[in-house]
Amino acid sequence: MKLYEYQARELLSVAGIPVPPGKVAQSPEEAVGAARELGLPVVLKAQVLAGGRGKAGGVKLARTYEEVRERAREILSLSIKGVPVRRLLVVRAVDIRKEYYLGLTVDRSAKKTVVILSASGGVDIEELAAREPQAILTAHIDPQSGPAHGELARLLARAFPAAQAPAALETLLALYELFRANDAGLVEVNPYAQLADGSLLAADAKVVLDDNGLAKHPQLEAYRNAEEYSEEENTARAAGLSFVSLDGDIGCIVNGAGLAMATMDQIKLFGGAPANFLDVGGSSSPEKVLTALNILRGNPRLKAILINIFGGITRCDDIARGILIARRQADLDLPLVIRLIGTNQKEGTALLAAEGLTALEDMSEAVRKVIEAAQAQS
Ligand code: GDP
Ligand code: MN
Secondary structure: OEOOHHHHHHHHHHOOOOOOOEEEEOOHHHHHHHHHHHOOOEEEEEOOOOOOOOOOOOEEEEOOHHHHHHHHHHHHOOEEOOEEOOOEEEEEOOOEEEEEEEEEEEEOOOOEEEEEEEOOOOOOHHHHHHHOHHHEEEEEEEOOOEOOHHHHHHHHHOOOOOOOHHHHHHHHHHHHHHHHHOOEEEEEEEEEEEEOOOOEEEOOOEEEEOHHHHHHOHHHHHHOOHHHOOHHHHHHHHOOOEEEEOOOOEEEEEOOHHHHHHHHHHHHHOOOOEOEEEEOOOOOOHHHHHHHHHHHHOOOOOOEEEEEEEEOOOOHHHHHHHHHHHHHHOOOOOOEEEEEEEOOHHHHHHHHHHOOOOEEOOHHHHHHHHHHHHHHHO
16 A cells, blocks of 8 residues: 555654655645745645656745745646646755665565665666666665664665764664554655755655555554555455456456466466456355456456356355346346356356356366457457
């Protein structure tokens, strides 16, 4: 789950990390109001769930209230990476003398948190890593033993002047605690800015939370941003289905995440393209199949649907009932290929056959059929 900068800043503030004072605004008038409270000059920042806002014209300095109004109007009419800007963060501008990069993420192969640090911050870190790999310093934090202060202090000493190193260490430890306590997947401060008086503050903040950790942090649910997900994904979540939009044309309804992955792989292998990942879960009631079909139907790219069920706890007759209800409720005008195997297969197959639908047993055959059906539609 991605957080907006203004949300990420709240977490940083609570963790005791200095950030410039700021306010959220949704209109040029609100931006002017915020600037009156904060004091000029201010920086207006588009709040979108994407990086590189500066380059896209989404970060602008304003020295007068008239400039605040104009720049706010400009930024609020932008689309950044295809997403319209709806909110601004107005922050008190700071006099940045030097920009550092400070980030934490998970190094899966090391099974540790990795600290990423650079004295050439401000810019795109991926670009910097490609151009000047030696400008990027890293260290690991073992989640079992926690941060090794000495090692981190030595890392920071390679980037920060001696006078700033202790404050940088304090920020890094607070960031790590924020990362750990909230089950984050990424915490990034870029730029971590050094001001004229030598003090350091987080002039930008990005936090991505691990969706699988959210159940432990109900208070973070309030940060969920519907904009991050497609309408289909939001409907699916509300219905308790695990769904991810993809850009192909074959809709998939599968039970179990493993089988859903295997189904997408096989569609690709045989030359097709899946429109989605959808796991209807272990105990699929007819209603779940109905909801799943209704979610898929909303996708205009869809050319055919594959239902692939390996009945264990899931009963094939429940699935068959769901398909039949969906068919009765609205015309299913797309080609539908069904593969049913396992618990109550006979009953499920018979229910479908009574209404003229065939259920296949072999997965490869079903995948080939659905690809043919999709191709015949184009
Ligand atoms: P991003 O482009 O999405 O990463 O947005 P940032 O919040 O990092 O802003 C982009 C750049 O604008 C920063 O790297 C800074 O160079 C500059 N910037 C942002 N806020 C201020 C500020 O208060 N003062 C100064 N001098 N520069 C700023
Ligand atoms: Mn930035």
